[in-house]
Amino acid sequence: MGPLVNTLIVGAGQAGLAASYWLGRAGVEHLLLERRAALGGAWQDRWDAFCLNTPNFSLTLPGMPYDGPAPEAFMPRDELIGYVRHYAEFIGAPVRTGTDVTRIAPADGGFDVETTGGRWRARNVVLATGGYQEPKIPALSAHLPGHILQLHTNDYRKPEQLPDGAVLIVGSGQSGGQIAEELLAAGREIHLAVSTCPEAPRRYRGQDIIFWMMHLAQYGPDYGLNGLTVGQLPSPAARFMCNPLVSGAGGGHDLHLRELGRRGVRLHGHLETAADDGELTFSDDLPERLGVVERTFYQRMQPMFDSYIAATGMSAPASDRPRQDDWLPSEPARLNLGAANITSVIWATGYRLDFGILDIPVLDEWNYPRHHRGVTEHPGLYAVGLPWLTGHGSSIVAGVGRDAEYIAEHIAAR
Incomplete structure (x- = not known):
């Protein structure tokens, strides 16, 4: 035995x-x-x-x-x-x-x-x-042309690992957003299929948001603030929700999808279908998706942080105003990998x-x-x-x- x-x-x-x-x-x-x-x-x-x-x-x-x-x-x-x-x-x-x-x-x-x-x-x-x-890769990955290099973020290491040409990143959580920024800085042309992972400010009311999350998780229940406990989740599936889209690179900073778009990243909706001729289709709800990405922090997290600060009497600067940005991309819902010179796809689609x-x-x-x-x-x-x-x-x-x-x-x- x-x-x-x-x-x-x-x-x-x-x-x-x-x-x-x-x-x-x-x-x-x-x-x-x-x-x-x-x-x-x-x-x-x-x-x-x-x-x-x-x-x-x-x-x-x-x-x-x-x-x-x-x-x-x-x-x-x-x-x-x-x-x-x-x-x-x-x-x-x-x-x-x-x-x-x-x-x-x-x-x-x-x-x-x-x-x-x-x-x-x-x-x-x-x-x-x-x-x-276990890296989670959508089943439609099997329909991409065989010459396209496919990597999950689990296997991506550096820009030089990818062949010459444009890159499609599927998923805009922390990994997808940061790798998009890294590849953009390396001079690559980037297409990004946007998910609904929420953006968040790196700092809020004078502290990194992790400071508030740690304090709220440890001491919040003492003040009746239980928003970061599992019992407050809307469903068991919510255990797998995205973490806030922020970056620790370069000393830590915000990551905003519209700003990435203005810098040259081509933003698309959710990747819905793929064919072996390289034809992809995306959802046509990108403006709505960007709205969800930008609102979630202010709807869910900001009230909890503000309530905790008020309940404890902690000294903190006044609440920041939500960031306003009306820029919209104009990418079509269909994309051909060959026509766009996309030679690699990075699946930033999380784990199971x-x-x-x-x-x-x-x-x-x-x-x-x-x-x-x-x-x-x-x-x-x-x-x-x-x-x-x-x-x-x-x-x-x-x-x-x-x-x-x-x-x-x-x-x-x-």
Whole structure:
């Protein structure tokens, strides 16, 4: 059956390491299994010039909050990977790298865990594989001409990786917006299929918006402000909503689609169909889409921030006026890849959860474990680091520690 361990943590990214910290504090024997050859989590899949979209002050992994000289700066990818590796060393995390878990099944009141490095028995299992498990690429990608280079953002690294010619980016969330800006600066012609991910100001009322989100998530419930808790979501599907469209590149700044359009990015609606002759069709609702993108922050987030500032009596400058911009693109709803000299397509279409390793009926219709605060319906099985596990910050460095502490307490109590 393999060696016995009290708790196996599947994944040694920020979520798994945070769980390891709290389990270690509680004296619970545990082991982390990491499929990658080196630590650093999914940050290793970001492009070369990637910078964290949350300021350095949000790096609050338990026991080692950021204490460097630039709390308001945005950490570049390689430095962020180093931060994660240093944290693992700092807490003495018991990690086995290069060990891919292939099956988790119930056995004798615990679990039988099969991996590429052998089998284990465990009383508890913590799923800490994160929210960026499987790149999501639309089925219509199969209809594009074979000579077109197709990359998911997971595999994009730098402009030089792409063949000469124009680039179509599908999706305008954080990755799509930032890569569009990077390629534009590199002199590439860019077409961007616009989604409805909301824009947000990088700073609001004197602080980075992450400052307000962190405070609202941690202290808001004390004032009856629960907008960033999972219970306030309009539906379970909303757990997969886009993060605000901002950038950490170049010291951090706003990203506005209309401004990108004015700078030369050709904006289109939602990509609806593709044919093997290179003919694409987009939705013809681009003005409406841009309106949704620009209004959402002021409809959803701004009132929560203002209410929190008022409730706490915090000192903050007056509320900023919503940005006004009436510029509209004039791109047609049909586009031929050949005529536009588009030679590559980047799918900025996000990720889907993949818990195919689970031989346990605990997933809902969205492939999300059924749980309460990370404690799943199956005794001894836990989850941490998933989007909106308990709140908006559950999948990011700033918030994962709270959820990890709760499940570690639950495991220790068993």
